Amino acid sequence: MNISTRQRDGVTILDLQGKMTLGSGETALRSGLQDALAGGATKIVINLKGVTTIDSTGVGELVGTYTTVTNRGAKLKLAVLPPKLQDILTITQLITVFDVYETEDEAVRSF
Amino acid sequence: MPLEHRFHLGIGSRFENIELVQVVLRDALERLGLDEDARHWVDIAVREAVANAIKHGNRQDPDKRVAVELGVDEDGLIIQVEDEGEGFEPGEVSNPLAPENLLKPSGRGIFYMQSFMDEVRYGARPGGGTVVTLRKRLPVPGADREPAGSEEQGEKSE
Numbered sequence: 001m002n003i004s005t006r007q008r009d010g011v012t013i014l015d016l017q018g019k020m021t022l023g024s025g026e027t028a029l030r031s032g033l034q035d036a037l038a039g040g041a042t043k044i045v046i047n048l049k050g051v052t053t054i055d056s057t058g059v060g061e062l063v064g065t066y067t068t069v070t071n072r073g074a075k076l077k078l079a080v081l082p083p084k085l086q087d088i089l090t091i092t093q094l095i096t097v098f099d100v101y102e103t104e105d106e107a108v109r110s111f
Numbered sequence: 112m113p114l115e116h117r118f119h120l121g122i123g124s125r126f127e128n129i130e131l132v133q134v135v136l137r138d139a140l141e142r143l144g145l146d147e148d149a150r151h152w153v154d155i156a157v158r159e160a161v162a163n164a165i166k167h168g169n170r171q172d173p174d175k176r177v178a179v180e181l182g183v184d185e186d187g188l189i190i191q192v193e194d195e196g197e198g199f200e201p202g203e204v205s206n207p208l209a210p211e212n213l214l215k216p217s218g219r220g221i222f223y224m225q226s227f228m229d230e231v232r233y234g235a236r237p238g239g240g241t242v243v244t245l246r247k248r249l250p251v252p253g254a255d256r257e258p259a260g261s262e263e264q265g266e267k268s269e
Contacts, residue, residue: 023126053154056220060219093208
């Protein structure tokens with residue numbers, strides 16, 4: 001998995017690309033998030049448009065991200081979920097936990 | 112119909128090898144006529160089984176192997192994943208949908224398998240270890256289409 005970080009209207013955007021699976025660099029999200037928080041980010045959007053596959057480890061990384069951000073008093077939104085990722089979050093009932101938006105624009109405006 | 116073997120793969124207990132299983136598995140599933148959605152969900156379930164075998168079964172011991180076998184019988188697809196670990200008791204696994212577990216970062220692998228396959232069974236491997244058997248019914252060709260001329264037949268029977 002690849003991750004890149006950018007700023008947009010005071011919001012930190014983390015763009016994820018590729019597989020969020022065990023053995024595919026699944027910890028990249030954790031380190032990208034730590035860097036963002038260390039840089040003072042308080043409004044964070046994870047753009048998941050480029051994610052092709054997510055296993056239970058990848059879902060665990062998203063959950064870990066949510067708890068880390070929340071514990072720091074920051075806010076996290078998910079944007080542009082591919083249909084299969086949306087299915088996974090629905091099946092695992094995590095769709096009720098995350099703040100999910102269809103587009104990045106909506107996620108950024110929601111803060 | 113007896114079991115028809117499609118592939119047997121032995122891998123070392125390293126997470127990178129999950130990708131190797133995925134490549135072979137997806138090719139076999141495509142040859143069997145599964146559509147992209149079905150291939151994706153079977154792939155995810157098998158990933159979880161192999162990951163569990165490496166992580167919890169063999170505890171990433173490089174001297175221990177994980178075997179993956181795919182076959183077809185009259186009920187559909189059968190995938191078996193074997194490890195050489197200490198055995199496993201599925202009753203010990205907590206429900207990841209319970210409110211107290213929802214925000215735990217781990218513990219969803221077995222739930223994934225049960226969600227995406229028609230049947231998941233656990234057994235003991237001869238000589239030690241666990242065998243996970245995953246089953247998925249295969250689509251019957253043409254089952255989703257209306258039989259040709261069915262309306263005319265209905266009218267004739269009146």
